[in-house]
Amino acid sequence: xxxxxRIITYLRDVNPDVIAASPDPARLELRxxxxxxxxxxxIVFLEDAFSIDITDEEVVSRNFGTVDSSTRFIAxxxxxx
Numbered sequence: 001x002x003x004x005x006r007i008i009t010y011l012r013d014v015n016p017d018v019i020a021a022s023p024d025p026a027r028l029e030l031r032x033x034x035x036x037x038x039x040x041x042x043i044v045f046l047e048d049a050f051s052i053d054i055t056d057e058e059v060v061s062r063n064f065g066t067v068d069s070s071t072r073f074i075a076x077x078x079x080x081x
Contacts, residue, residue, distance in 0.1 A: 003050065004071045010045055011067070014038055026067045039064070046070070052077045 001009070004026055012019040015033045022028045034042055042064075043054050052074065063073040 002071075003074050004067060006049060007046075007067050007070055010042070010049075014042075026071075029066055030064055030070070046074065050074050050078060 008019065008025045011025070011028075011030075011033050015038075018028070018033050019025050030039070030042070039059075043059060046052065047054055054077070058073070058077075062069065064070050
C-alpha cells in the first residue's frame, strides 16, 4: 500500500463521511477532516507508520495541508532519515 493510500485509510477511519463525500481525497484539506487533537494523533500515526520523526517546526500547512502535501513531506523526510 502506498503512503497516500495508508494516509487516506487512516483518515477514513477518523472521519469516514468527509472522505466518502470527497471526489478526490488526496486533495482534501486536512483541516476539513481533523480537529487539533486529531492532528496530533495523525502526526503520531505518521511517525509510527513511516518510521520518521516530525518536529514541531515541520507541522505547518505546507507539509500537512492536504493528503498530497503530507505524502510529499513523508517521501522527502524518509529520504533524509
